[in-house]
Amino acid sequence: MSESYDAISGSTAAEIAASVRALIERGSLAPGDALPPVRALAESLGINRNTVVAAYRQLASSGMAAGHGRAGTRVASPDPVAQEGFAQRSPDRPAHARDVGTGNPDPALIPDPSRALARAAGRPVLYGSPVVDPGLEEWALDVLGADLAPRDVRITVTGGASDALDRLFTAMLTPGDRVAIEDPGFLTGIHTLRIGGYPAVPVPLDEEGITVEGLRAALEQGVRAVVCTPRAHNPTGVSITPRRAAQLREVLADHPYVLVIEDDHFSLLSTRPYASLIGADHERWALVRSVSKFLGPDMSVALVATDPRTAERLGMRLRPGIAWVSHLLQRLALAMLTDDETRAGIAAAAEHYAERNAAFCAALERHGIACAPGDGLSVWVPVADPADEVAGRLAERGWIVRSGDEFRVSPDAPPSHGLRVTAHELDDDEQDALAGAIADSSHG
Incomplete structure (x- = not known):
């Protein structure tokens, strides 16, 4: 970008943001490139500095740019996130490694779905049918609802835990909203935040789970959501103790509209009790339990229990004719989850x-x-x-x-x-x- 900044135009915040966005889309501005200092661009365009500030805020909220303190504002350059699963082959990796x-779970311990497939068959599901299979919804209300009672619980089904996180963020947040997440954290959660344009606020852990001081500090930074793993935290294996959960609920009591998402991915395999951050009076919450660890990653089914308002927002993105999880998969999951063997x-x-x-x-x-x-x-x-x-x-x-x-x-x-x-x-x-x-x- 030349010192005259002639490539950026506009007299309003929206026009300036659109001009910068166009430069990014055309490749004239690359990830990591610095945008002009606020004062310099305002003088070049003959406008008030506050207008440029507002334009940069729009770009940051849409995930197109990011502030770097004294280094100014730069075109967003999301850092790559490692992927779960088998390591990628590389030339310097020993062949015998x-x-x-x-x-991953042990493939030998993933149940064979063959017997349950016959039970999963049924009448065809057509446009306009309920998004959630009634039988699976009833089972989920009994099992998940028991851990969340007494409260009004609604059930949604998504294509796995990562799909649940993505849909919850999109339904309940705006790009630029800060989200508290464990550090170290779940790779998929970190990746979902970065590509969605939600700044992650790291919360440290100790042997009892996320720390009270860390959660309090994140809330003071204005986070709009908290993502945590109540047990079998990935990667550390830490589970939140009942004592720590009570302390965290006390901190969250002053922030009832901060969305609390609990990713209880290990659920049926866990040897630890489920200790929740979701207080009885908390207004916005979601408990996510996928079946990937015990029925297999390829099942791509997660049960999401939420408050009614969150369910309503989530349901807007999961409707017949738009997007829903296959009822064949839902019925198969139910058949396996209710099978004694x-x-x-x-x-x-x-x-x-x-x-x-x-x-x-x-x-x-x-x-x-x-x-x-x-x-x-x-x-x-x-x-x-x-x-x-x-x-x-x-x-x-x-x-x-x-x-x-x-x-x-x-x-x-x-x-x-x-x-x-x-x-x-x-x-x-x-x-x-x-x-x-x-x-x-x-x-x-």
Whole structure:
């Protein structure tokens, strides 16, 4: 951009914002490029500085630009977010490397849907039919409603937890609204915030969940929503204790219209009690429970319990003829969730994950690394050196893990000293070998 700023035009905030947007769309302004200082652009256009400020605010709220303090306003350049699942192949990755950073459930423990498919068949669903399968809605009201009672609960079905987050943000927030989220955090949640233009406000965790001080600080920054994982936090495995949940509800009591979203992704597999941040008098809330961890990621079904107003806003984006989750998938999920054999398999899977995670932590202890198993599919392993460096050394030894740096909400945060390791599929000897490799790699 030249010093005369001739490429930007307009006399109102809307016109200036549209002019900058056009330059971005044409590629004349690239991600990371600095926009003119407010005073300089106002003088160039012959307008009041407040008009330029308003234009930049419009651009920021739409996710097109971002403020950088003394560095001014720049074209938004979302930082890439790592993806869940298997690590991408790279030329420098050893061919024999074992991927233990996936965060995946054990395929052998995902129930076979074959028997339930016959029960899922039924009359065709046509335009104008209810969006939520009545049977699944009744089951969800009994199960989710029991954890939220007494209150007026409404049920919506979305295409998984990530779809639920995206639809809740779009229905209830405006780009530019700040959202509190755990740090380190769930990769999909971080990605959804960034691409939607919702500035993330990181909230730290300790062994009892998100901290009271962190939540209070986020609310003081004006967040419009709080996203948290009540149990089996990904990546740390932390679950919110009943004591901490009560403290957090007390803080939220003064902010009843801040949307509280609880992503209880592990639900039926969890060994910990569900302790909720949603107080009895809280006005805007959503409890999201997907079936991905126990019925398989490809099921793409999540149950969303909300207050009536949130359900109404969410329902505007989930209507027959517009977008809804296949009733075949909904019926299949219900058939499996109400099948005694399937539920017994889910209970056995829960025991397996808890036992194998505990065994891996015991192996780490034998090699001098103190580690709590937590809850979930993975174990959060503390390491002495920066996690990226340790992960690199482990790759050379044939083990692919996930560095805690990948889960940071803020790219400017200090280096992580934690690794997320998915070791539940390893036998005892393999777990011991991995624990030894981590111990040997923990120090340079």
